[in-house]
Amino acid sequence: MAVITGRGCIAAIGLIVVAFVIGLMIGLFAPERYGPKSDKILRRLTRDADPDVGNRLINGIDPAIIDKHLQFLTSRPHLAGTPGNLRTAEYVRDQWTEQGYDVQMVPYNVLLSYPEENHINTASLVASDGRVMYQTSPGEHALSPEDAHPEAIQPYNAFSPSGNPESELVYANYARDVDFESLIRLGVNVSGKIVIARYGQIFRGNKVNFAYQNGAVGVILFMDPSDYTDGKVTYPDSIWLPPTGVQRGNIVMIKGDQATPGYPATWYTERLTDEELKAKLPKIPCHPIGYADAYMLLKAMEGLAAPPEWQGGLNITYKLGGIMTANTKVKLYVKNKLKTVKIYNVIAKMKGVIESDRVVLIGNHRDAWVFGGVDPSSGSAAILEMSRVYADQFKGGWEPRRSVMFCSWDAEEFGLVGSYEWVEENVMWLRNQAVAYLNIDSTTAGNYTISVAATPTIRRAIFRAAQKVPDSHQAGRTLFDVWRERRPDAAKKEFPSLKMPGAGSDFVPFEEDVAIPTLTADYRNMDLGYRVHKKNAHPLYHTLYGGYRYVKMIDPELRVARTVAALVIETARDLVDSLILPLDVRDYAEAVDGYIQTLFDSGRQKFSSYNITSVAIKSASQNFTNAAKAFHFALDKVDLHNPLEVRAVNEKLQTVEKAFQVHSGLPNRKEYKHVLLSPSSADYYKTTTFPGMADLLYQIGDNATRWREVKTHLSVLTFCIQSAADILTS
């Protein structure tokens, strides 16, 4: 019999163990057929986000760097189509290139509107013998040395036609539809008159449009001190509007390049003819003035005293006019020209490592009316810092799942021109690849609470991000907590208030043409030190004075800019890197349900007398709610190790928004396609519940044709909501 002696035994056991281990190792690290390579691939493809990257992004934002960018960007006027803005484009391009992005300057030849050279737009008070009694200021005086710059453009309203109407003034308050209705009730005829009205409340283009519809031959707009001052110290010693300050701004109702509707303003795109342009552009001249000038014009007005709530902050009784002191009249001298100029978007891309064909876009516009401190350089400076911290994480070894694009848009001030043209050019691949668009604009328009508007699906992601971002001013508290405290949701006090996206900035083409979730974030409300009544609009908006000094008065340490940047970049990271997209369709279903409720609550009686019931749309909405619940319930059961299963649910989350896009457009506004988020036709800045429906119901009376259109549009809405449910269940 064989024996193994002591040492031999130990050696043998040793060899056995070694053999086992060698076998084990070979087995574990065997070539790919059965082994770790597949595992490594699969784990990489299905890796979830590391939330700690988010903390590093948030903490990485450096206000000092934002300040540096801000100083450069506000050091010279940078109106779209001018060398000053080509310079900012090159700056942004160089920054992004240095940060490591793949950068493109994307030019378009677009039609913008400028005052005629060597001409100053004014309004004059003319005596009955033709003598000019008073002429409005030819521009804004530099009140601080840094505001003096030869390139500062005079105040004007872009896309106002040229013209010299001469007539009596009528005061129309904010020139809203309700204001003109009041004038009719008060017996004041606007026809043939020049309307003078306060800026504010609604988009200025709507004011001009309402004036035109009421027969006015011209419009003068001014910022009333009651809306834009605290009645005491003004700029340069405070943020409040000085008497010479004038808000510029475009007055077009249809956005994007006016000459190439629906298509990109590339070299090969056929432009509209002059006649076609004339037909779509504003019909009557409009000129903006300061409140010092407004005072002089208002003083010359007679007629009924305006209602108490129409009285403003100037030390006179505002009268409705129609007749004027000593038969004087007001004459406008507006000479603008349309000019095709080259604008430049700057686009920086960083490819995702796992799903490079899915892109999260972050953008803000770069062009300004003058120095553009708050609007938009506070945003431009912040986005450059966002991209820096993002790229730093990448360089540090982070492998973001999806791609990101940072976009610097040109010519936003002329009607979202740069973003619209780029979206129009790239819409075909964006429809599949774009996940979400995150916008910032006038980041530091206030310093009290953040103001966020977003598509409902993205809501929870924003709240989650806000819970990670430190508050701008209250140490130890999160942005979420202070936001919820200062601006709680009206219905659900445990959440901060979140608005639906209106239509004032570059997210619009992404909503209308690509139909993806969007958010836009800024600070609007002023803190207690500054706050006057309930006003939100920042007082030096679109004036000469809204430059660097203005930003530093509102946000001296750029804490607000940092906070907005942190919130947006963290939301972006979540969208870029999470295995399952952080979008929640249940919130959309809930929002839709609320809209339906509102619609039928408000119009109940009329609806039933035209046999319009909510049965179908409520049934569709119930289907959407159920589908959304079932979808998220099933999400918990998705095999997270199966990359195709994950991709499929993400595709549905990404696609659901497209159900609300009707390619043939809203009933009377073909250029707007989103049945929920398109701007109101009474106020371009606002989103109405079901905008197509709002259009149709507006002053509908017993117009049978219109009631039929209401029925038709209701069935379109029902179809869209049902389709949202079907996308989830298909």
Next chain:
Amino acid sequence: MAVITGRGCIAAIGLIVVAFVIGLMIGLFAPERYGPKSDKILRRLTRDADPDVGNRLINGIDPAIIDKHLQFLTSRPHLAGTPGNLRTAEYVRDQWTEQGYDVQMVPYNVLLSYPEENHINTASLVASDGRVMYQTSPGEHALSPEDAHPEAIQPYNAFSPSGNPESELVYANYARDVDFESLIRLGVNVSGKIVIARYGQIFRGNKVNFAYQNGAVGVILFMDPSDYTDGKVTYPDSIWLPPTGVQRGNIVMIKGDQATPGYPATWYTERLTDEELKAKLPKIPCHPIGYADAYMLLKAMEGLAAPPEWQGGLNITYKLGGIMTANTKVKLYVKNKLKTVKIYNVIAKMKGVIESDRVVLIGNHRDAWVFGGVDPSSGSAAILEMSRVYADQFKGGWEPRRSVMFCSWDAEEFGLVGSYEWVEENVMWLRNQAVAYLNIDSTTAGNYTISVAATPTIRRAIFRAAQKVPDSHQAGRTLFDVWRERRPDAAKKEFPSLKMPGAGSDFVPFEEDVAIPTLTADYRNMDLGYRVHKKNAHPLYHTLYGGYRYVKMIDPELRVARTVAALVIETARDLVDSLILPLDVRDYAEAVDGYIQTLFDSGRQKFSSYNITSVAIKSASQNFTNAAKAFHFALDKVDLHNPLEVRAVNEKLQTVEKAFQVHSGLPNRKEYKHVLLSPSSADYYKTTTFPGMADLLYQIGDNATRWREVKTHLSVLTFCIQSAADILTS
């Protein structure tokens, strides 16, 4: 020193080996962290198709089973909206359920058009004293016992308005635009007359439309014996049209349910009003007659002799008319009604195992004018057999990657109603999920060569399939070889001829609204035993006589039906199961390039005098060509073990078609959205090169407005082609 003796040594070595093997096994089959599970998952997710499944599908098709289905389906008239067609829906549903599919009957309430009950539509020859000299036949006589059925609908043209116009006849040949132009040149005024014209060459709806545009008050259509007989024996003793045979058919220019344009005909969709319907439906009565009746009417006509090429197969001299023998007139008695009826699509789904959210659809319509032997039951029978062999493979363990849907459409004969409504209802998820739509219709309309129309991207897949399918008649040869021999491509003789999809069947909504590749396959040409001149149209088309007997005369052993079924199911398998979608965008780029060449060759002089150049569109086309080449070159380098990389390239292949879809529609036909594949407005059945351009250039002369629209549309086409390139490179 330790020693190991002989046996001990062997035992120890044995133990060492065992230990090694155990270690190896543990290593190899270690829990999922490092082990075969990931590998198995990954291999499954990236498994490529087993082409042998295709051979089994092809060989599985059993003509005897097709015959069985055909007999059932043709045993009773099954007009859309009647119990006869609900019966076929239930049959199809039951078959598919039994085969193992998830089946749905999908009803819609749609507006169809039928003759008024208890009324027979006719045309009469009326003497000047009002006496009826001759009245056309009240219907088609049953010439074979199986054709006698009380449910057979009388001949009529669906959607013709009711009316009793009475006037002289004018003979308009095929009632094409060129025919009416000839009449004008020949001095014959159509205004106020009733047009009598031959069926054939173009879609009958276009004939009525041209007649209306030329001022006619009514239309009579007949199938001329020179087009539909060989001049000898007719049905029931041959396939040729007997004197009493009448072609039915709709005459609408816009497809889908007439009452719910753009939206599904569900319970909640608002319908058009009677006035709106009237405005879009045909304006003048139209009635189809047999050539026995046509002879009697033509004989009563006077006026100039028609040109030689207008002379037909009736034994008289065809005259242009305008005046008639002894002041007789012709009076139409057309009484049709619009009726909302319930139609039923049947949809069978089998989920894919790996990417169930990608769907290949295969469909044909089920409704027929009468017994519908060739049109469409030869297709309906074939599709039931295709689904059977497909399900059999599944039951046998095959795991198809993507999902498949078999669709049986209703009311195609009334203007693609069933397919349009279903696509309109499901368009939102179809846009993402649908990969391709494969259509069959009148499978056995001939027996000589196959006729396939397809989107260019799908071309190679079809040829590959045809190389696997045995020819229907020539033993030992493939379908591809015989097809190439009998109908070679005009330019590339090494390939068979493949047409662009026209617009005669249910693939249209998939092209227009979903923008995915489509194919439609059938046999059209007759073999030598039957062939007369170059005619393709099957002679008993839409007549009472086109039933079972007709199919069996053309295709006695159902070899043709089997061949078509085999080709389509194998193409479907390739699309369903291939790891990389078998679509080739290079072929699209080449086709587009050819279109541009054709467009500019044909209009060169005119174009240059209006400063229209091909520079931009050719540059876009070159970009598309380069992008397509680069894309397919890169395809070879795709990591086929990375499921997300594979998915991404497939998404691009699937999406490229959408670049050619313009949501605002063609310049003058908003309901058509595909800038390449939409039907010609001069012939609904045909596809013109750039249909929007063809519309604009039609009789354009020196119309400056129109030339400007040409420029604009040219830039739209340029944008679409560039977008196709961008989808591939983005």
